[in-house]
Amino acid sequence: MKHQVIEWEQGWSYMQAGITKLKRIIQGLPEPQFSSEDYMMLYATVYNMRTQNPPYDYSQQLYDKYRETFQDYITSTVLPSLKEKRGEFMLQEFVKSWTNHKVMVRWLSRFFHYLDRYFIADRSLANLDEVGLNSFRDFVYRETKVDARVAVIGLINKEREGRKLTETY
Template identity: 65%
Template sequence: MDHKTTELDQGWDYLQKGITKLKKILEEQPVQPFSGEEYMMLYTTIYNMCTQKPPHDYSQQLYDKYREAFEGYITSTVLPSLIEKHDEFMLRELVKRWLNHKVMVRWLSRFFHYLDRYFIAQRTLPALNEVGLTCFREQVYNVIKDKVRDAVIILIPLPPVDERKKVVEDVDKDRRYAIDAALVRIMKSRKVLGHQQLVSECVEQLSCMFKPDIKAIKKRMEDLITRDYLERDKEIPNLFRLQLLLVPQSRKIIELHDKYMAYVTDCFSSNTIFHKALKEALEVFCNKTVAGVSSAEFLATFCDNILKKGGSEKLGDEAIEETLEKVAK
């Protein structure tokens, strides 16, 4: 190369030959490594093109072409080699391409080093090394990252059955603790809660952590009745038991009474002896306690709730009157 003004096309053609040789080395093609003379000629060409007087100072153009050299190589060679492979083979190719890319960045940044020393420093632009690595991230990593993730997951060995079982048990235990905590928080913040309302509020609180299982919540509600720590506050466990069992327990009592009253009426022609026996048996049953609350108390509270708000099932006037008549029997 002489010391006359080097035009952009002329200088870039010479630089392209050096870049092409570097690519062949990376692709393990039969080519001689760079000699000291070749290295100095490439560096000198860039130096001359950057130090010529305007309008022949091609620093900005060379900075742009430095990036284009990476982008072209990635588009023509790197990405196709990754896309055509899958799973472990794709991961191995990715490792190889990443190592090659770092070699390419190291060599090209040496050729274009004069840009780093003056042009880039004066313009506060990203350094050559950063530009090269950014090209790989944007054009390779961002394109295949989902594919890489899936391939890595496939290669991760599954834990032993016992270990997987323990993980499931630990998750279930954590969810039970979360349900317990939610129920206690709700009961401490609200004085009166219907059975279904308690379940709904618990579901709402837990939804941000996991998908709540209503059956599991109801089971934990039943278990909490006998938990010792609730006994530290007498009002909360009593309210909890009443509201938890109020609707299902009271309706079962009414249904039980209706069932055996039908036997007395239909099968025994309303015989007074059977009427008396049913009445006495029901009185004994109503005086029995469940979780510290008698069945009679359940029925009384049940009636009170129906009169106040029509119950949790939104009963109409006729249904309310019919229900109260059954309780009175």
């Protein structure tokens, strides 16, 4: 039985729909959870796009888009929400963003897992978890570390002065 070739536009469009759904879930927007069928279809799409014969093997493009997905999400959603807050509220948002980011890495790395198994290993590239986690460090932490340090020092001083701290960390 011959598989139908999945063109880049068709396959990536399907993956983008799954990624958008994941982002909405993470942000707490109304969205049904992923069903087993949803998950398997996303995984199968990556599998098929990875195992097609050239010129339809889209492994490198999928890997690049995986990385780009994190960068786009961080610059369009995470950083703006952090930059509009100060002090203790910025730290709370930072913790929330980090928690959400780890969930996003876990789910996206599962969808794209077949890349980890062969393509990434064969080329000695950073694995999917590394790409996802490093993107937070490179784009969020490095951008906010000075403000975070100031906020933490402010909380330490507040505690030293005997003022009550919010216990949401």
